[in-house]
Amino acid sequence: MIYLTRKAEFSASHYYHSPELSPEENRRIFGKCNNPLGHGHNYVLEVTVQGEIDPRSGMVVDLKDLKEILAREVMDIFDHRFLNEEVPEFRTRVPTTENLAVSIWRRIAPKLSFCALHRVRLYETPDLFVDYFGSTEKQ
């Protein structure tokens, strides 16, 4: 078993607001992230897959296939978008880094037929990142 990680970067805007909370509660919980005009980040995504090394190719995954899945399922949908309005699941869910990592997992895990998804790591800034290992956590 070996792990391979591919990085990708996308830029997007968002703001934090829950319709189930009052305007005062939204401001108190989310602070300056509640500004309705939004703000943006350069997100850095690390996708780690796990599998056995193919004895003929010496590879765990065809990097071109993985790159195409990331382009189609993540970059085309998230890059240079206003997440609250342009990504369907965030019309009803707050686009925190936590929820983004889960959303990315759900979008790419079913598309990987040749290896298994191990971890989605998403950096919002160099000082803040989230790891998601799927619904059954692996250590």
Added chain:
Amino acid sequence: MVHLTRRYMFSASHRLHNPRLADGENSQIYGKCNNPGGHGHNYFLEVTVAGPIDPLTGMVVNLAELDGYVQSAILTPFDQTSLNGQPIFAKLVPTSENLCIEIHRILQEGWKELPSGKKARLQSVRLEETISNFFEYSGDAQ
């Protein structure tokens, strides 16, 4: 279950010296880190929290709350200080291994009093002494 990691920085000095060892042994074991005047580092501290995403807020932990806690429990007491002068290092050599474990212990002590600490747990503490040396501790039970 999601892991969230926040990165912090503090600067401190230390000298690696164990008074139970002879001077020659200290010099042999710790090398230039045994220099009597001490030396300093910019330590990068990564605190990882694990928990479920709150369906209302979309968050594992309130970052302002986590930042405030780490600031008061770790950064304010340690930043711009000499670690050898800290009470916890009165009988403990302030290596980054020991510092990493002490930071984990201090954060764990007040964790349950944090509003976010009831649902999210302290997963691990990772301490970078330099870009080449780092230490990670998840508690004895893990």
